[in-house]
Amino acid sequence: MSADERQSRFVESLRLVIFGGEALEPYKLKPWFERYGDQRPQLxxxxxxTETTVHVTYRLLARQDTDTTTASPIGRPISDLQAYLTDASLNLCPIGCRGELHVGGAGLARGYLNRPELTAERFVPNPFGKPGSRLYRSGDLAKYQDDGEMDYQGRIDHQVKLRGFRIELGEIEAQILAHPEVKEAAVLAREDQPGDKRLVAYLVEKQSGALQLEILKAQLKLALPDYMVPSAFVMLEDMPLNANGKLDRKRLPAPEIGEQLSNSYVAPRTGTETSLADIWQDVLGIEKVGVEDDFFELGGHSLLATQLVSRIARHFAIELPLRSIFEAPNVAALAEKIDVLVWTVRPSDSDAAPLNETDFEEIEF
Structure with missing residues (x-):
């Protein structure tokens, strides 16, 4: 498309444009279809x-395909191959259900050279074909549409389990890519601290400085459940690629927590705020927390919020509802709630020591 913008006369000689190599994002083709329609050239x-050297399915694209941001239409198998969507037990999946794509037929390779164990793992007996025939387990997910054609749904190994929820990273990436200022996006579930797995989004802007992260986050919170909204966003000039020109996820950097904060650092001003900041730093595993910093922007989530409430209850000798963390997600706001609870509880506690000057320093009236 960018080449066409510079010199369009070559398009007149094109009969077909074929996409391959990476999952197609059809909505990006809107400007093309607006300019040329969907008949000539045919997309x-x-x-x-690789195990079929190299194509398995095809789909003729039409203008209406650009209306979706959540799927990549891959169509039907070419004539010398068969494609089946199955569950883990090789049972066929019905229309609308996601399954692993298995490929069989004359175009399928016999296996991996000098790698019998991997061949046995990936090239499995074909329960739908002739005796002795094989299916290749692709590791790719797809689902049937009502017309029998398939939509690509991402990789099985890109499905993650986070705090009890199964998450398709591709669904999050698709929502991020729907933002007009995002050129490329990738999402990882990182565990940079043992036992603390969190979602991190990596973005490449179409125009440097044009993307407002706060607006993007707000849109994601409307489109996705809370557990699917990344806790950190990392801006990159370019995505790291491997030797084959595909995204090298292992080279995506760990996020810097300080870069995620929308507020400049404000130091604690009261004893309550100081104690809270210390607890937050310990629970979140970071060095410095300001009183205006958002717990969830710092990487907090529901399980860490539970730990936070428990630590606060022990330290201040109060009962703090879990919802308080969501209602007051920064130190300053939460300190106000705690001060009210402390002031309410202490006078009625017959075992409590009398209030002194130190107590009053920690209470904001």
Whole structure:
């Protein structure tokens, strides 16, 4: 498309444009279809894997395909191959249900050279074909549409389990890419601190400095459940690629917590705020927390919020509802709630020591 913007006369000689290599994002083709329509040149999306050398399915693209941001249409198998969507037990999936894509047929390789164990793992007996025939387990997810054509749904190994929820990273990436200022996006579930796994989004802007992260986050919170909204966003100039020109997820950097904060650092001003900041730093595993910093922007989540409430209850000898963390997600706001609870509880506590000057220093009236 960018080449066409510079010199469009070559398009007149094109009959077909074939996509392959990476999952197609059809909504990005809107400007093309607005300029040329969907008849000539004809755009074709093809799904393929090395083990079939190389294409498996094809789909003729139409203008209406650009209306979706959540799927990549890959169509039907080419003539010398078969494609089946199955569950883990090789049972066929019905229309609308996601399954692993298995490929069989004359175009399928026999296996991996000198790697019998991997061949046995990936090239499995074909329960739908002739005796002795094989299916290749692609590791890719897809689902059937009502017309029998398939939509690519991402990789099985890109499905993660986070705090009890199964999450498709591709769904989050699709929502991020729907923002007009995002050129590329990738999402990882990182565990940079043992036992603390969190979602991190990596973004490349279309125009440097044009993307407002707060607006993007607000849009994601409307489109996704809370547990699918990344806790950190990392801006990159370019995505790291491997030797094959595909995204190298291992080279995506760990986020810097300080870069995620929308507020400049404000030091604690009262004894309550100081104690809270210390507890937050310990629970979140970071060095410095300001009183205006948002717990969830710092990487907090529901399980850490439970730990936070428990630590606060022990330190201040109060009962703090978990919802308080969501209602007052920064130190300053939460300190106000705690001060009210402390002031309410202490006078009625017959075992409590009389209030002194230190107590009053920690209470904001």
């Amino acid at each position: 074709v999306n093809m799904y393929g894997i």
